[in-house]
Amino acid sequence: MPDGAKPVLEVRGLKTVFRTRSGEVHAVNDVSFSLRPGELLGVVGESGSGKSVTMMSLIGLLPSPPADVCGGQVLLGGTDLLKARPEELRKVRGARIGFVFQDPMTSLNPVFTVGSQIMEPLRVHKGMSKPEAEARAVELLELVGIPDARKRLKSYPHQFSGGMRQRVMIAIALACDPEVLIADEPTTALDVTIQAQILELVKELRQKLGMAIIWITHDLGVIAGIADRVMVMYGGQVAEQGPVREVFGQPQHPYTRALLRTIPKLSGAREGRLAAIEGQPPILSAAPTACPFAARCAHAFDRCRTENPARRGVDGLPVGAGHDVACHWTAPAPSEAAHA
Amino acid sequence: MLDAEPKPLVQVRNLKMYFPIHSGLMRRHSGDVKAVDDVSFEIRQGETLGLVGESGCGKSTVGRAILRLYEPTAGSVVIDGDEVPALSAEALRKKRPVMQMVFQDPQASLNPRMTVADIIREPLDEHTTLSRDEKLARVYELMDQVGLNRAFANRYPYAFSGGQRQRIGIARALALNPKFIVCDEPIAALDVSIQAQVVNLLEDLQERLGLTYLFISHDLSMVRHIADRVAVMYLGQIAEISPRDALYARPLHPYAEALLSAVPEPDPSREGARQRIILRGDVPSPANPPRGCNFCTRCPKVMPICREVEPRLIEAEPGRQVACHLVNPSPG
Numbered sequence: 001m002p003d004g005a006k007p008v009l010e011v012r013g014l015k016t017v018f019r020t021r022s023g024e025v026h027a028v029n030d031v032s033f034s035l036r037p038g039e040l041l042g043v044v045g046e047s048g049s050g051k052s053v054t055m056m057s058l059i060g061l062l063p064s065p066p067a068d069v070c071g072g073q074v075l076l077g078g079t080d081l082l083k084a085r086p087e088e089l090r091k092v093r094g095a096r097i098g099f100v101f102q103d104p105m106t107s108l109n110p111v112f113t114v115g116s117q118i119m120e121p122l123r124v125h126k127g128m129s130k131p132e133a134e135a136r137a138v139e140l141l142e143l144v145g146i147p148d149a150r151k152r153l154k155s156y157p158h159q160f161s162g163g164m165r166q167r168v169m170i171a172i173a174l175a176c177d178p179e180v181l182i183a184d185e186p187t188t189a190l191d192v193t194i195q196a197q198i199l200e201l202v203k204e205l206r207q208k209l210g211m212a213i214i215w216i217t218h219d220l221g222v223i224a225g226i227a228d229r230v231m232v233m234y235g236g237q238v239a240e241q242g243p244v245r246e247v248f249g250q251p252q253h254p255y256t257r258a259l260l261r262t263i264p265k266l267s268g269a270r271e272g273r274l275a276a277i278e279g280q281p282p283i284l285s286a287a288p289t290a291c292p293f294a295a296r297c298a299h300a301f302d303r304c305r306t307e308n309p310a311r312r313g314v315d316g317l318p319v320g321a322g323h324d325v326a327c328h329w330t331a332p333a334p335s336e337a338a339h340a
Numbered sequence: 341m342l343d344a345e346p347k348p349l350v351q352v353r354n355l356k357m358y359f360p361i362h363s364g365l366m367r368r369h370s371g372d373v374k375a376v377d378d379v380s381f382e383i384r385q386g387e388t389l390g391l392v393g394e395s396g397c398g399k400s401t402v403g404r405a406i407l408r409l410y411e412p413t414a415g416s417v418v419i420d421g422d423e424v425p426a427l428s429a430e431a432l433r434k435k436r437p438v439m440q441m442v443f444q445d446p447q448a449s450l451n452p453r454m455t456v457a458d459i460i461r462e463p464l465d466e467h468t469t470l471s472r473d474e475k476l477a478r479v480y481e482l483m484d485q486v487g488l489n490r491a492f493a494n495r496y497p498y499a500f501s502g503g504q505r506q507r508i509g510i511a512r513a514l515a516l517n518p519k520f521i522v523c524d525e526p527i528a529a530l531d532v533s534i535q536a537q538v539v540n541l542l543e544d545l546q547e548r549l550g551l552t553y554l555f556i557s558h559d560l561s562m563v564r565h566i567a568d569r570v571a572v573m574y575l576g577q578i579a580e581i582s583p584r585d586a587l588y589a590r591p592l593h594p595y596a597e598a599l600l601s602a603v604p605e606p607d608p609s610r611e612g613a614r615q616r617i618i619l620r621g622d623v624p625s626p627a628n629p630p631r632g633c634n635f636c637t638r639c640p641k642v643m644p645i646c647r648e649v650e651p652r653l654i655e656a657e658p659g660r661q662v663a664c665h666l667v668n669p670s671p672g
Contacts, residue, residue, distance in 0.1 A: 046531040161622040191394035192558070193619045196602035200618055218532060221604030225611040245608045262536040264565035266605050267588065273543070274565065276536035280501050 007034035008077065008179050008212050009058075015071035016050075016057045026284045027053045029236040031072075032311075034320055035180060040206065040213045042227030042244065044220060048281050050236035051216045055182050059097055060089050077179070095125040098173030102185035104165035108157040114141075114168050115153030121175045140171040143208075145201055163194035167201065174209070184216045199226055220263060224248055232256050235282045235292025238311060242323030252314050252325040255293045291328065299329040348382035349520055349552045350406070355379045355415035357398070357405045361627060373627045375401040377576040379415075380653065383520075388546065388553040390567030390584070392560055392599070396623060398576040399556045400444075403522040406554075407439050408432060420519055437467050437516035444525035446505030450497040456483075456508055457493040463515040482511040486541060503534035510541065514549070522554045527562065539566055560603050564588050569659075572596045575634040576626050578653055582660040592662045594641045633665065641666060 016028035028050045035041050045051040056062045057069045059081060074081040076096060081089065093099075101107040109117060118140055119133040128136065134153070141149035144167040157165055166186060173181055183202075187195040203226060206213065217223060223230050224244065231241040232253065240253040251257045261275040279296040291297070294304040311319045311326040356379075358372035376398045383389045391399045405412045408424055417424045420438050427435055443449035450459055457479050464475045480490050486507040497505055506526060513521055523542065527535040539562060545551060557563050563570055564584060571581040572593065580593040591597040598617040605611055619638045624630055630637050636646040645665050653663040 046533060163622060191623075192560070192602040193394060193598060194622070195604075196616055196618055199604070200616075219604065220532075220606035221611075224606045224608045225604045248606065248608050259532060260606060262533055263606055264561045266561045266564060266600070266603055267610075270565065274536035274540055276540055277533035278537065280503070281531070281533075 005037050007036050009035040009214075010075040011054075011058065011072065012075070013072040014054060014057060014069070014074065016053055016062070016067060016069045018066045019068055020066045023285055026287050027236050028057060029284075029288055031233075031236075031238055032320060033231055033238065033241065035212045035214060037212055038206070038210045039228050040215060040226055042223035042230040043214060043216045043233060044218060044223055044230060045233035046218055046281060048284075049233040051233050052184055053236075054233070055184060055214060055216060058182075059093050060084075060086070061093075091125070094121045094178075095176045096178055097180045097182060098176070098178035100166070100169045100173050100181070100183040100186045103189050104162065104169045105157065107169060108165060110157055113154050113156055114160070118153075118168070118172050118175055121172065125176045136175070137171075140175055141168070143174070143205070144168070144171045146171075161194075162190055163197055166190060166198055170198075170201070170205075174205070174211075177209070178211060181211050181213045182216075183213060185218070186215070187222065188217065188219070195222070202226060220248075220260065232259075235288070236284050237288070237292060237308075238326060239293065240323075240325045240327075241311070241320065242314075246315075246323045250323075252323070252330045253293075253327050254297045254299050254329060258298075291326075297329070301329070303328045347385065349385045349387075349420055350383040350554070351416070351418040352382065352402075352406055353380050353416040353418075355402065355405060355417060356413040357401050357410055358413040371627055373625075374576050374629060375626055376405060376412075377626075377629075379573075379576075379578055381571055381578065381581055383552055383554060385519075385552055386546070386550050387569065388555050388567045390563035390570040391554060391556045391573060392558060392563050392570060393573035394558060394599075394623065396575075396626065397573040398626070399573050400524050402573070403441070403524050403554060403556050407441055407522055409441070437463070438518055439520045439522070440513040440516070440518040441522045441524060442506070442509050442513050442526045444528050446502060446509050446529065447497070449509055450505060452497055455494050455496055456488070456500075459497070459508060460511045460515055463512060467516055478515065482514055485514065485545065486511045501534075502530050503537055506530065506538050507541065510538075510545070514545065517549075518551070520552045520554075522556065524556045525558070526555075527559070528557070535562065542566070560600060561605075572599065575623060575629055577634055578661075578663065579635065580660070580662045580664075581653075582662075586657075586660060592656055592660060592667050593635075593664050594639050594666070595635050598640070633663075 012032045014028055014031045018025040018027055031054050043051045058074050069082060081092065115137055118137040122128045122133040122136055137153055138149045141152060146152055146164060146167055160168060187198050190198065215227060227244045229242065230244045230247050232239045234255050240247060240256045247256065251260055258277045262277055264271060264274060277296055282292045288308045290306060291304040291309050294300040309326045309328045311324045313319055313322055313324045315322045355376055357376035358374050360369050361371040361373060362368065363370040379402055391402060393399045404410050406417045412425050422435055460479045460482055461475050464470055464478060483490050483493065488507050527538050530538060546553060555563065555566055567584050569581060569583050570587050572579045574595045579595045587596065591600055598619050601617045617640060621638050624637055632648050633646040633651050636642050643665060651663045651665050653661050656662040656667045
């Protein structure tokens with residue numbers, strides 16, 4: 001990991017609220033992170049933890065109303081995307097930031113050929129002529145391992161299998177050499193043997209192209225295999241963040257620990273009974289005034305229920321640089337409130 | 341029963357489930373999707389058999405066909421002494437209390453316009469002559485058993501989370517004291533932290549009520565946790581059936597081996613060291629399976645014979661059945 005290099009993407013204090021007639025949902029609360037060049041940042045969390053909404057907020061993909069990205073900064077090479085005008089944002093999406101979504105069937109247009117969908121960003125963003133774009137499209141399909149690329153340009157999405165469609169999505173996302181690739185549960189809809197193929201492809205592409213990747217998933221196994229750093233989200237906040245080996249090896253947050261314990265192992269000794277996390281994820285109807293995990297946490301004490309913990313470094317490095325956690329319990333007890 | 345070896349509660353022999361393809365102007369029967377093609381296994385009393393495989397391999401169809409939610413094309417299914425495919429409609433209705441199912445999607449399998457109490461009581465209305473009060477008492481008892489608060493009995497399914505809805509589905513399946521439950525991907529729609537709650541519940545109930553499970557899942561680590569034996573399916577057929585520990589320690593069928601190696605583990609140090617078998621290509625269509633072994637198009641260890649002769653599922657080691665020419669010297 002190139003330490004000290006200037007981050008390609010920096011997010012500070014991001015807040016997103018959905019305002020509907022039946023109330024508010026504080027989906028993203030003060031989320032900050034940075035993405036360094038060439039790095040793969042894994043974002044894990046359960047449904048409703050805010051991981052997808054965070055990434056959609058970055059590049060203005062949420063319908064507004066009801067969504068309101070009401071705070072924070074998103075810096076891509078010095079410009080704040082949250083302040084950018086819609087046409088500026090359009091120049092960023094698909095060109096400097098590429099996306100791969102979970103379901104390749106619904107994110108490809110069924111009535112256009114795969115070729116025309118790969119060529120679209122090339123013609124729009126790079127101003128390529130048709131033959132240029134076509135040559136590049138063939139190159140891209142070959143890059144993502146689709147055999148017989150020139151012929152396949154004329155195929156429609158339904159003529160591809162799920163894994164092949166996801167390869168096409170990756171080709172489209174990579175078309176304009178983005179600085180950042182955001183992949184939202186890209187292998188969740190795929191079978192494990194096909195998922196293994198896609199993970200292998202992503203590892204290969206990283207070596208060849210060196211772009212920075214944000215990989216959103218609920219599968220801790222996938223993260224363990226490909227990520228450099230991991231950010232664990234819970235209740236719209238960052239619970240823990242750090243290098244993947246440290247977070248998995250010495251998890252600090254009770255949620256991360258519980259999550260790792262709750263998954264049965266594929267090898268080694270079999271656990272007698274699974275360590276379930278009792279209770280349900282929180283309903284985020286108001287800005288948090290307590291730790292969102294307090295109600296399910298085995299270690300929660302009074303302070304957890306009255307004060308939302310701030311992130312703090314656990315290895316002496318500033319928040320975001322090394323391994324950090326947002327938890328009162330793992331925090332060294334402040335002397336004035338040694339025991340609340 | 342005084343036998344040392346518990347006798348099988350479920351015996352499936354040569355089960356076939358074909359779905360016809362009709363094509364052309366006259367909708368002529370032009371072929372079949374062989375969703376399940378000659379599958380045999382047994383499940384002993386009190387045992388959990390895991391049935392794993394990827395989407396489209398036919399694992400859910402097996403579950404539905406043995407409970408006769410589909411009419412099987414051929415084969416024998418004996419559940420607790422009765423030949424299920426041969427039962428008359430009335431006899432099948434009488435048999436239903438013995439064999440129940442928990443479905444994957446608790447949202448789709450619960451009627452949104454019925455209260456929780458109505459949903460759990462419906463099997464009692466249908467199959468018992470209990471009085472109103474007795475039924476209500478049974479509903480409460482079931483809600484206690486699956487960890488649902490009695491106070492919520494008059495709420496509708498939408499008011500519950502995914503994990504709680506799955507508990508409602510489990511309570512309904514338990515209402516008539518079944519012996520055998522097919523769990524069809526019961527945790528696939530749930531978040532990781534909720535999955536463990538539901539699996540623990542299924543295990544507790546099994547221990548308390550002596551249930552026998554067919555646990556259908558694509559989650560290999562969860563199957564290792566819950567199953568006693570595991571059947572691995574590929575393209576409508578069983579590739580391997582082995583006791584759990586033997587399978588996970590040393591899979592014999594190349595598909596089982598590849599499948600296990602493809603599962604990512606939440607441990608970065610182990611992930612770095614693992615040898616992953618990456619299978620080429622996709623699963624062939626079950627309407628047009630390849631000649632010979634159905635895995636021959638993707639098998640990393642394929643031999644000429646595999647493209648010619650279909651391997652039979654035979655005992656490779658005590659308690660382990662495998663359908664592979666590598667393991668089984670071909671007959672003749």
